[in-house]
Amino acid sequence: MKLLITIVQDQDVSALLETLIEHGYRATKLASTGGFLRMGNTTLLIGVEEEELDAVLALIKRTCKKREQLDSMPILSFGRASIDSHLDKVVVGGATIFSVDVERFEKI
Amino acid sequence: MKLLITIVQDQDVSALLETLIEHGYRATKLASTGGFLRMGNTTLLIGVEEEELDAVLALIKRTCKKREQLDSMPILSFGRASIDSHLDKVVVGGATIFSVDVERFEKI
Amino acid sequence: MKLLITIVQDQDVSALLETLIEHGYRATKLASTGGFLRMGNTTLLIGVEEEELDAVLALIKRTCKKREQLDSMPILSFGRASIDSHLDKVVVGGATIFSVDVERFEKI
Numbered sequence: 001m002k003l004l005i006t007i008v009q010d011q012d013v014s015a016l017l018e019t020l021i022e023h024g025y026r027a028t029k030l031a032s033t034g035g036f037l038r039m040g041n042t043t044l045l046i047g048v049e050e051e052e053l054d055a056v057l058a059l060i061k062r063t064c065k066k067r068e069q070l071d072s073m074p075i076l077s078f079g080r081a082s083i084d085s086h087l088d089k090v091v092v093g094g095a096t097i098f099s100v101d102v103e104r105f106e107k108i
Numbered sequence: 109m110k111l112l113i114t115i116v117q118d119q120d121v122s123a124l125l126e127t128l129i130e131h132g133y134r135a136t137k138l139a140s141t142g143g144f145l146r147m148g149n150t151t152l153l154i155g156v157e158e159e160e161l162d163a164v165l166a167l168i169k170r171t172c173k174k175r176e177q178l179d180s181m182p183i184l185s186f187g188r189a190s191i192d193s194h195l196d197k198v199v200v201g202g203a204t205i206f207s208v209d210v211e212r213f214e215k216i
Numbered sequence: 217m218k219l220l221i222t223i224v225q226d227q228d229v230s231a232l233l234e235t236l237i238e239h240g241y242r243a244t245k246l247a248s249t250g251g252f253l254r255m256g257n258t259t260l261l262i263g264v265e266e267e268e269l270d271a272v273l274a275l276i277k278r279t280c281k282k283r284e285q286l287d288s289m290p291i292l293s294f295g296r297a298s299i300d301s302h303l304d305k306v307v308v309g310g311a312t313i314f315s316v317d318v319e320r321f322e323k324i
């Protein structure tokens with residue numbers, strides 16, 4: 001069993017959950033915030049069997065899109081350094097995925 | 109040190125936290141949502157020493173109950189496929205527990 | 217790649233995020249609650265390369281402070297046992313950090 005800790009943009013969550021469920025996968029949704037843009041995003045916990053990992057990653061790739069975030073207000077703008085004007089266009093990836101090994105999985 | 113990522117029903121959270129604390133265990137609570145039923149549930153992070161794992165799992169088993177969710181509106185009902193009427197009764201388990209190995213634990 | 221699951225006090229979050237970003241690190245913020253004091257705190261997910269781990273831990277140590285929580289109402293006070301009066305002062309650490317190994321890291 002592997003646990004995918006998957007950070008996606010809010011706009012892709014409902015389509016991603018729907019396709020995961022249709023394929024019989026399970027997921028838990030946590031509301032989160034990006035550290036840089038300080039905008040809301042979503043962290044999904046997706047527990048999958050090892051042999052399902054590639055199929056789930058393919059579903060995520062198909063559903064989650066890269067987007068350009070215009071007029072972003074990254075965290076630095078309130079800090080010590082004034083930000084460079086070219087930061088007004090930040091590309092946010094479709095998904096950031098950490099796969100960790102699950103030593104023990106229990107359902108009660 | 110192991111980290112238990114434990115998804116439980118909201119109704120069991122306060123009893124579970126109380127019994128964990130009484131036994132000297134520590135936990136952090138995150139509000140979450142089930143991917144299928146899209147109902148609120150709770151994800152607990154519980155960091156325990158390896159030799160405490162079985163005792164903590166036993167506490168979770170004693171406290172968290174299976175429940176039938178009637179008239180559920182699983183995610184598919186808004187999707188392409190219309191859901192089968194027998195889905196109006198979904199059994200939700202007491203807890204789903206992922207135990208992952210903690211390579212390094214620091215308290216500052 | 218290691219994933220640092222880092223629980224900090226709300227008061228230190230914005231300074232910590234700012235210094236992480238300035239040093240080129242990335243983080244995701246999750247609102248959480250302490251199991252004992254039932255007060256809001258913050259759980260950060262920080263994915264770092266293994267050779268960056270010590271530097272990031274040093275940043276966290278510099279930014280996150282221990283604090284005394286006065287007149288706390290730990291969870292037991294609503295439970296079966298009435299709490300001992302000396303619990304009216306609880307020391308909350310600057311950060312609790314679980315470092316887990318990331319078997320596979322993907323950005324889409």
Ligand SMILES: Nc1ncnc2c1ncn2[C@@H]1O[C@@H]2COP(=O)(O)O[C@H]3[C@@H](O)[C@H](n4cnc5c(N)ncnc54)O[C@@H]3COP(=O)(O)O[C@H]2[C@H]1O
Nearest residue numbers: 034035036037091092093096237240242243244261262263
């Ligand atoms: N220190 C920095 N310097 C310059 N540019 C920076 C930066 N931190 C982030 N960015 C840029 O801003 C985008 C949004 O980052 P944010 O932190 O708001 O939102 C992030 C964050 O919530 C999460 N994330 C990405 N990498 C992470 C990591 N290593 N650890 C934890 N969370 C991560 O995924 C979201 C999307 O990340 P993505 O990389 O696609 O897109 C990032 C990246 O293009």
Ligand SMILES: Nc1ncnc2c1ncn2[C@@H]1O[C@@H]2COP(=O)(O)O[C@H]3[C@@H](O)[C@H](n4cnc5c(N)ncnc54)O[C@@H]3COP(=O)(O)O[C@H]2[C@H]1O
Nearest residue numbers: 021024026027028045046047142143144145199200201204
């Ligand atoms: N694709 C699917 N097809 C048919 N039935 C499905 C399904 N996904 C979920 N169910 C059923 O619906 C119940 C509630 O799922 P939900 O996703 O809302 O709420 C879930 C979810 O938040 C979490 N969870 C369970 N397995 C997970 C996994 N492998 N990865 C991540 N989260 C999981 O634990 C909660 C309770 O799960 P539990 O298995 O006891 O109970 C599940 C299961 O009986």
Ligand SMILES: Nc1ncnc2c1ncn2[C@@H]1O[C@@H]2COP(=O)(O)O[C@H]3[C@@H](O)[C@H](n4cnc5c(N)ncnc54)O[C@@H]3COP(=O)(O)O[C@H]2[C@H]1O
Nearest residue numbers: 129132134135136153154155250251252253307308309312
């Ligand atoms: N069963 C118990 N008996 C006696 N005293 C107890 C206790 N549980 C907690 N405390 C004390 O209360 C402080 C706040 O705990 P809380 O659970 O609200 O907030 C905690 C919790 O959210 C998290 N945390 C700490 N250890 C954890 C673990 N092993 N697993 C999961 N979360 C943990 O970090 C926050 C700060 O923890 P820290 O240790 O610095 O500070 C703790 C500790 O000094």
